[in-house]
Amino acid sequence: MPEFESVRTTAEAIGRISCIKTGEEIGLLYRWDNGETQAALYEDAVLTTLDCSAHSGEPDVGAKRG
Structure with missing residues (x-):
C-alpha cells in the first residue's frame, strides 16, 4: 500500500x-x-483558499506593489 507523505489531515490558523x-x-x-x-x-x-505549498516562505521584496 503506497504511503502519502503530503496527506493533509488537520490545519491550524497561524496568522x-x-x-x-x-x-x-x-x-x-x-x-x-x-x-x-x-x-x-x-x-x-465565502472562504476562498489558495494553496501556498509550492511557494517559498520568503517574501518577494522585488515585487511590484500597487
Missing part, C-alpha cells in the same frame, strides 16, 4: 491576512500537520 491599504482582515493563514501552508481569503462572506 491573519490584512489589506495593506485598509488594515481590514481579508483572510487567514493555515499550517497543515504536514508543514504546508495555505491562505484562505474571504470573498463576500
Whole structure:
C-alpha cells in the first residue's frame, strides 16, 4: 500500500491576512500537520483558499506593489 507523505489531515490558523491599504482582515493563514501552508481569503462572506505549498516562505521584496 503506497504511503502519502503530503496527506493533509488537520490545519491550524497561524496568522491573519490584512489589506495593506485598509488594515481590514481579508483572510487567514493555515499550517497543515504536514508543514504546508495555505491562505484562505474571504470573498463576500465565502472562504476562498489558495494553496501556498509550492511557494517559498520568503517574501518577494522585488515585487511590484500597487
